[in-house]
Amino acid sequence: MTLMTPDQYEASLRKMKFKVYLQGELVKTPVDHPIIRPSMNSVKATYALAQDPQYEDLMTATSHLTGKKINRFCHLHQSTEDLVKKVKMQRLLGRTTASCFQRCVGMDALNALDSTTFEMDAACGTKYHDRFAKFLLAAQEGDWTIDGAMTDVKGDRGLPPSKQPDPDMFLHVVEKRADGIVVKGAKAHQTGCLNSHWILVMPTQTMTEEDKDYAVCFAIPADADGITYIYGRQSCDTRKLEGGDIDVGNKQYGGHEALMVFENVFVPWDNVFMCGEHAFSGMLVERFAGYHRQSYGGCKVGVGDVLIGAAALAADYNGAAKASHVKDKLIEMTHLNETLYACGISCSCEGHKTASGNYQIDLLLANVCKQNVTRMPYEIARLAEDIAGGLMVTMPSEKDFKNPEIGKVVEKYLQGIASVPTEHRMRVLRLIENITLGTAAVGYRTESMHGAGSPQAQRIMISRQGNLAEKKELAKAVAGIPATKASGKTPR
Ligand code: SF4
Ligand code: FE
Numbered sequence: 001m002t003l004m005t006p007d008q009y010e011a012s013l014r015k016m017k018f019k020v021y022l023q024g025e026l027v028k029t030p031v032d033h034p035i036i037r038p039s040m041n042s043v044k045a046t047y048a049l050a051q052d053p054q055y056e057d058l059m060t061a062t063s064h065l066t067g068k069k070i071n072r073f074c075h076l077h078q079s080t081e082d083l084v085k086k087v088k089m090q091r092l093l094g095r096t097t098a099s100c101f102q103r104c105v106g107m108d109a110l111n112a113l114d115s116t117t118f119e120m121d122a123a124c125g126t127k128y129h130d131r132f133a134k135f136l137l138a139a140q141e142g143d144w145t146i147d148g149a150m151t152d153v154k155g156d157r158g159l160p161p162s163k164q165p166d167p168d169m170f171l172h173v174v175e176k177r178a179d180g181i182v183v184k185g186a187k188a189h190q191t192g193c194l195n196s197h198w199i200l201v202m203p204t205q206t207m208t209e210e211d212k213d214y215a216v217c218f219a220i221p222a223d224a225d226g227i228t229y230i231y232g233r234q235s236c237d238t239r240k241l242e243g244g245d246i247d248v249g250n251k252q253y254g255g256h257e258a259l260m261v262f263e264n265v266f267v268p269w270d271n272v273f274m275c276g277e278h279a280f281s282g283m284l285v286e287r288f289a290g291y292h293r294q295s296y297g298g299c300k301v302g303v304g305d306v307l308i309g310a311a312a313l314a315a316d317y318n319g320a321a322k323a324s325h326v327k328d329k330l331i332e333m334t335h336l337n338e339t340l341y342a343c344g345i346s347c348s349c350e351g352h353k354t355a356s357g358n359y360q361i362d363l364l365l366a367n368v369c370k371q372n373v374t375r376m377p378y379e380i381a382r383l384a385e386d387i388a389g390g391l392m393v394t395m396p397s398e399k400d401f402k403n404p405e406i407g408k409v410v411e412k413y414l415q416g417i418a419s420v421p422t423e424h425r426m427r428v429l430r431l432i433e434n435i436t437l438g439t440a441a442v443g444y445r446t447e448s449m450h451g452a453g454s455p456q457a458q459r460i461m462i463s464r465q466g467n468l469a470e471k472k473e474l475a476k477a478v479a480g481i482p483a484t485k486a487s488g489k490t491p492r
Helices: 006-014 037-051 053-059 080-097 104-124 128-142 209-214 237-241 278-318 324-349 363-373 376-388 407-413 422-436 441-450 455-465 468-479
Strands: 020-022 060-062 069-071 146-149 172-176 180-187 198-201 216-221 227-231 258-268 272-275
Touching: 006 037, 037 053, 037 069, 037 080, 053 060, 053 080, 080 278, 080 324, 104 128, 104 146, 104 198, 104 272, 104 278, 128 272, 172 209, 180 216, 180 272, 209 278, 216 258, 272 278, 278 324, 278 363, 278 376, 278 422, 278 441, 278 455, 324 363, 324 376, 363 376, 363 455, 376 422, 376 441, 407 422, 422 441
Parallel strands: 020 227, 146 198
Antiparallel strands: 060 069, 172 180, 180 258, 198 216, 216 272, 227 258
16 A cells, blocks of 8 residues: 555544644544644645646655655655655645645655665664665555654753753653663644654754764654644634634645654664764754755745735735736736745755765755745735735624625625625635635744744855855956965856
8 A cells, every 4th residue: 555545544543542632622533623624634635636647747756665656755856856846746735735734844854864864874883774764665655644853842042952951852862771762852833743644753953962862863653652742723723613614714724733742752773763873963954954945945835826816816806906016916926936936946956866865955055945935925925915905804704794684784895896706705815814814824924934944044054055165266266366275166
């Protein structure tokens, strides 16, 4: 079963025994909870589209391990073409769900771990790569959804992990046993964790010798004993409890994050991929973040496509579509959105083969991609709100619209052009509200800022990768100033 059907995926989640709190209460069956279910539907779409022959080329790939057809989310990129297809697949899913579809985190973690464990073994004589390959094979055969858990809660940001007053501010090894390790700590804002079969836990930053108990990486079933989830609130989330389908803006799809708490969780050695090799923690973080910064050049662009379409519809529905400033704003939104896509594609085309054989994106361009994502979706959202008008946030509720007494009044006074039903106008304005201010704004706005690393993290990488010394030599050569040292690198 290398490709699960969407129904098989849902059934597989039902068998899991998650311990999850949402608004102070234990949730019995997460897939049936009205706040959680739309996020499950988004991941389900990654299974559904993989079954559709028209998307086969983007959604599936050939396993380099078995030669079987697998879901691209379980694939190790074998070429720059694979890297490009990954971004195109993410744009497709963003266009389909207008949400975070969550499954990319595991794909990015798998690819980062493959090359890092290989290089770590070569340098340290460890045996992590073979263990990881067994895990990868099982993931491909089972068509698992995997969450990648990186971000620790971090406590006092001015202190390293081992100097924190509370040692659990970074997830760490509390016991090493003959059969495995025991870990404690918490991972913050974990995307899609409750829609995942397994979690790949990684260190959150470069660790030093004194922090080596925090340089730990492992795989764990998402419902393992000792893991508790505390579900993250999203703006307007309780609209999903109201039972309607207009005010939610996007009834079918959504995303989720949760605080994931590990209370002395046992991990067998077979599933441990780093334990104390602190010198390789930075490599793993950098590579995972690089892949996920590439990812944003696909998923956010897909959601942007929906938002641009919604803004254009809003203008159509109120009769403003022919206004030159509206047309120009839609052009600007498209320009910004395609700029993000260009970054996602370019860092993929400029990728290279790693020592383990899979392909890595161009780190500088991936970081430029994500830095743009911290800005451009905000401007796209601003323009969408501009075109939508204030009604997007002052409109009466769906219940008023459906009320036998007042409904006709709402319908009459919210009418735009005569040929379009008021309900359609309400729906498209609620969709814009959902993406810019509601539940989907988690994925489209704040996650654009902080997901895959906050803006400063990209600026550090851009400064490291930008090769300023080489650029100075180029300037000297052109200006007739003697070179101070030979530039060993080919200019970009
Ligand atoms: Fe995928 Fe984008 Fe969500 Fe990350 S933010 S998991 S890349 S959809
Ligand atoms: Fe993300």
